[in-house]
Amino acid sequence: MIKIAPSILSADFARLGDAVQMLERSGADWVHFDVMDGHFVPNLTFGSTMCKALRPLTRLPLDVHLMVDRPQDYIQPFCKAGADKLSFHIEAVNDPLPLLKQIQEAGMSPGLVLKPETPVSACEPYLPYCDLVLLMSVNPGFGGQSFIPETLDKIRELNERKHALNLNFEIQVDGGINVDTAAACRQAGVTVLVAGSAVFKAVNPAEMITKLRG
Ligand code: DX5
Numbered sequence: 045m046i047k048i049a050p051s052i053l054s055a056d057f058a059r060l061g062d063a064v065q066m067l068e069r070s071g072a073d074w075v076h077f078d079v080m081d082g083h084f085v086p087n088l089t090f091g092s093t094m095c096k097a098l099r100p101l102t103r104l105p106l107d108v109h110l111m112v113d114r115p116q117d118y119i120q121p122f123c124k125a126g127a128d129k130l131s132f133h134i135e136a137v138n139d140p141l142p143l144l145k146q147i148q149e150a151g152m153s154p155g156l157v158l159k160p161e162t163p164v165s166a167c168e169p170y171l172p173y174c175d176l177v178l179l180m181s182v183n184p185g186f187g188g189q190s191f192i193p194e195t196l197d198k199i200r201e202l203n204e205r206k207h208a209l210n211l212n213f214e215i216q217v218d219g220g221i222n223v224d225t226a227a228a229c230r231q232a233g234v235t236v237l238v239a240g241s242a243v244f245k246a247v248n249p250a251e252m253i254t255k256l257r258g
Pocket residue numbers: 051053054076078109182183184185186187188189218219220221238239240241242
């Protein structure tokens with residue numbers, strides 16, 4: 045079954061604890077944390093101390109999406125804060141392999157993230173070391189943008205590579221997910237959908253999560 049990872053970037057930052065508990069009650073599978081450093085992307089959000097503060101409030105896996113320069117500096121802090129999954133951008137590093145291994149050794153699930161303009165071929169050598177590959181379907185930095193339709197071809201291509209190589213990583217898509225784009229992504233072979241505004245702006249978040257799952 046498709047997993048839904050709502051992004052707390054779209055929650056009320058004055059009530060993040062309530063938001064995380066609401067997500068668990070509403071049937072979310074993971075909680076997605078968008079960590080932005082104001083350098084890699086032109087926006088600044090929160091770091092590992094926020095993750096540490098929210099960790100005791102839910103049993104859901106905490107899925108951290110680093111949009112930062114020097115992701116290597118964030119592995120130990122997020123490990124200590126109780127993150128379950130840690131993904132970083134391939135564009136932020138020269139060689140992703142040592143970082144993927146360090147994240148794994150720290151006991152977290154490693155993930156690699158590709159911006160919309162980065163081709164799937166860029167991550168191919170690293171696929172055996174990834175528990176998840178995140179394809180951005182908007183330019184990273186802000187919630188509430190429109191889904192870039194070319195992402196669907198990238199999902200299909202990545203899914204083909206996954207099967208050809210007999211690998212088991214999750215294919216995650218992030219940005220502009222609503223009921224319509226979710227259906228298209230599911231058909232293309234996605235396994236985890238991130239959704240910010242769709243879930244937090246919904247009158248009934250639980251119903252929206254069920255609809256996105258299809
Ligand atoms: C964008 C973030 C996304 C964003 C998704 O940089 O990585 O997770 O919060 O928000 P929506 O679903 O509103 O596009």
